[in-house]
Every structure is written in C-alpha cells, then in structure tokens.
Amino acid sequence: MRDPLLQIKGLKTYFYTEEGLVRAVDGVGLTIGKEEVFGLVGESGCGKTVTAKSILRLIPEPPGEIVEGEILFEGMDLLGFSSNRLRTEIRGNKISMIFQDPMTSLNPVYTVGNQISEIFRLHRNLSKKEAHLESISMLDRIGIPSPERMVFEYPYRYSGGMRQRVMIAMALACNPSLLIADELSTALDVTIQAQILELMKALKKNSRTSILLITHNLGVVAEMADQVSVMYAGNIVESCDVETFFDGPMHPYSEGLLNSFPGMARREGKLASIPGSIPDMVHPPLGCRFHPRCNKAMPRCSRNFPPMFDLSGHHNVRCWLYDT
C-alpha cells in the first residue's frame, strides 16, 4: 500500500430536487495513494462524477449539498476550506480535473493559447510572454503539430482528440499532485482513444501525479489503473487492486459488469447480462441497492444494507454473501 494522498470518508452528497431527495453519493469511502492510478467504475447515474466534483467542491449548491463526510487531501480536510482558499490553493494547483466532454469544456471565443496561458498567469504568475511560450511548449509536449501556429487558433479548428489533449495539457499545467479524469476518452474513436491513453501513460511516467480515473469502460481500467473501485447507486460496492478485479471480482454486480463487457475475447454463446436497470435514485431499493437485479439475492439482502466486508488484504466487498 502506498502512502495515501487523498482519503474520502463517509461522503454523502445529496440533491434536493422537485421529485424528492436524491442521495447521489451515499457514504462513499476511498483512498488514493501517491502516484497511483485509481479507477472508479460504474454506469451512468451511479454517482462517480458527483464524487469527483465533491472533491473539488464543484457541486452546485443548491440543489446539491455535501451533507456529511471528510475529504482529506495531504492530511487537510478540504470540506473545511473557505472557497477562496480552495480556489487559490487547491483547484488547478494541487488537484485539477479533466471534464467529460472535450467539445464543450473549452471556451469557443478565446484562442486555445489564451486559455492555456491564463492558467500559467493565474497560478504561476508568469508574464504574458512567458505564459505564451510556456503554452507553446505545452502544446508541443502533447503532440499538437506546429504548435507555434496552433496556439493562435480557436477551439473549433481542433479535432475531438486534439481538444482532449488540450484539456489534458491545461490540467497538467501546474503539475498537480492529483488529476481527476472524468470519462477521459469516451467521446473519442478507438484510434484516438489509444493515442490519448498512451499520452497519459507517457505523461504519468514523467510526473509524480496520482490519477483518479472515472470511467464506465473496463478496457480503460485494465489499461491504466492500479486500484479499482466499483460504484453502484451511490455506494462503492467493491474495492481491490486491478489484477484481483480482472481475475475475478467478488460482488455480483462487478461480476455482471465484467461479464457483460464484450471485450475482445472470441465470441462464445450469449453475453451475460444484468437484468433490469439502474434504480430510481429518489426511491432506491431498501437493503442492498443491487438486490432487485441480483441473481444471488437472499432474504436479508432486501432488509439490511450490507457493510463493507474485508476479504483479504485490501479487497473489500459490500455484499452479504461474504458475511462469515
């Protein structure tokens, strides 16, 4: 186990909506080690993005609210920070985030160079000229052809893969100790996705950044991650290291997820699928939230919410099957 960089304990982020209270993140705990790539996996609506945004306190309040929990970063509780301190010390400096959609996260009316320079000017107090040169070298590092020219172009001149690279460059501009990558490569074609993943691996080698990798693509996790946590309906249901996970996950949901992933294996018979669909988060099922879809459900699963069971070493599973 590496030294922890970020520890989340019992995080609860709720949204007050017209339909009722949505417990989007309901008691999430995780630990990201130094220089570790941590994969957070789950389907849409399971709360992975809300978890990430809670770390940076980017949850819009109202309707959202971080109700409970601790987010310890290098030993300091980020939830106790004033918004001013958070903005100047943490966001962009020590923790930065790459958002899901590269097409909409760049400002269309500023040049790309402008947007990268802004970070250097704000966070590293560089002069205009220095920031400009620094931006060019950044574009060069991420493999944008003829950076001296492209630095003056607007985002619409960049392809999807290039924009995603720019997002990565901006996130890494201040050598953060934690990078949150939300669905880094989902909107991209496979060949471009491969380029982005290789770029991330190369940048990772040269820096000491930890990465929180949020994705629903298990292939990306197999490719990049050291540790894996699986989320379902606001909870983490399984945590272990990446090899253990792909050798055979223990939670029935993780198992279903892994089996229904077609991967590149030879085709054989039917794909295993998980029946039903993700629950309504306003009225989540009682007991274990996965029990209505679980093929191993027992009577107690519909009554009692399971705790995390520690199987061996650092393999935790939230499932009554492992209650001994």
Next chain:
Amino acid sequence: MIHKDTEPILSIKGLEKFFPVRGRRRSRGSKAMIKAVNGVDLFIHKGETLGLVGESGCGKTTVGRLILRLIEPTKGAVFFREQDISNLLGSELLAYRRQVQIIFQDPFSSLNPRMCIGNAISEPLISHRLMGKEKAREKAIELLSFMGLSEQYYYRYPHEFSGGQRQRIGIARALALQPKLIVADEPVSALDVSIQAQVINLMEEIRDKFGITYLFISHDLGVVRHISDRVAVMYLGKIVELAETEALFENPIHPYTGALLSAVPVAHPRLRKERLLLRGDVPSPLNSPSGCSFHPRCPRKIDQCEREIPQVEETVPHHFVACHLTNGP
C-alpha cells in the same frame, strides 16, 4: 459460418454518395464535395449478420441510410434480391421498406415524444395498410411483451423509459413489419454496459426466431466481434477489408484494420502491451488524400500508395483487402 453459399439478400455495387458543401468552391463552377461514400461494393447473405466498422465520419451510417433509400445515391446501386431499388416509386418503395427496416443510434431522439409507444409501434402496421387499428394494437402488445415490456406500458410516452427500454421500443417498431433485413445503426453505443448486453442478446434472439439478416453498424469492435458472422472495415468512404469475423480479428491484413484492433483497450491488466499507434486524425473527407486514402497515417506505406488507388482483391479465400502491399503487382 452460416448460410455461406446462399444467394445474397442485398448487394451494393459501386455505391457513391457525395454531399455538396455550401459556400465553399474549389475553383470556378465546381463545388467542393464531401465524399461520404466513395465506391462501396458489398453483399449480405440471407440470415447472416454483417458487421460494418470504422471511425466516426468514415461513411458507415451513410451506407445504412442509402440502403433504406432515406437518401439518394450519387452513383451506383443497391439491389435487394436482385431488384434494383434506386428507381422504386410509391407502392413499390413501400413494399421494399416493409422488408428492410432500420434501428437508429439514438434512442432519445428516434421516438416521437408526443406519441405513446404503443402507437409508435403500431403506426407502421397501419400506414402500410396491413391491418386495422384494433389488430395493430394487439400486434403491438405482442411485440412489447416479446421485448420484455408489459401491456400496461402501451399508453406511456418515451420520456418515461430508460435508454435501454427505448432502444427495445425502437427494435419492436422495426420488427412490426416483419422485415427480412434490419440495418442496425450503432444500436447499443448510447447504452450502459449492462444494458448493452441485454439489447445484444435480444437482437440475437430475434435473429434466430424470425430469421432476420442484420447489417450491424458500430464502432465498438468488441460488440461487432460478438454478434457478426462477417465484418467489413470502412475508412474514408471505402471498404478496406472484409472477411469472416474470426479471420479478420485473428489475422487482419490491411494495416488500418491492424491499427484499429491494436487500439482497443486490453481485457486484462496482465495483457498490457506496446501498441501500434496511428498518428494523426482521420483526414477530412472533403479533400481525401491521393491514392490510398490511408497512406498519410499508414506505418507501412510504399511509393505506389500515394499515386494509385488500391482495388479490393480476394487475397485469401473469403478475405477481401484493398491494399497495395498484399495485392499482386
């Protein structure tokens, strides 16, 4: 391989579709054209599932739409059971569309938000004058139950359903006319993994039960490998390789196919590897490169590639490739 020697249910010959670009003129008089589909030959056997893969913008959706005649080709023809469909009119075209249906990519925009889903499914039956309202309603209920949705959903509206359920409604609508061929345009790419598997299994069940032929368009190679009997790879409006699924995935011959397969993330962390990385993006179909359109990104380019367009040849039996490296001199 199933039905290898049966006659093709659909064949495509020299199909081209160019879209004019508004406001851009290359030289006086001649308009710039996006060559979305640029000379595609293809045949689909009865009962098989043909996968069509490629990156976004390669023209695979356009091929699907041309087959349905939702758009008219610039050149070339589509034959359904040896009948040229390009000149069908009125009732003949309707009769054709009874046999060929489409499932769209986006389950959120392909259903009319103001039409309850029962009516969405029974509408084709009524507008093709196959049955009266009452009968059509019964048929729609039957289809709904086959999709795993109970009768009580008949009068609900699309917004009340999840993505997976909507996609099943789209499939039910396509099935209503008992077509022979279904063009499935990225039917699962908008869905979550666990739901994807449900829909794929359902599509396979339908294929086996009703004897349907699929043209399965997707960019997800894992899904395509699972469902297809044969796979065609498209790049910039052209088919560069076509083979039986296992042959294509085990022994890709075209360098583009090789790179595409190498780009897919591994299935297990112990399989992490150095990969064959393609440089750059797909060129714009507005001014596609000379010769082989893949040559600017190709790791194994030779001089000939810049000058001559490679023809599709049967390199190995049942394995078609368009590449100068493997085509004879």
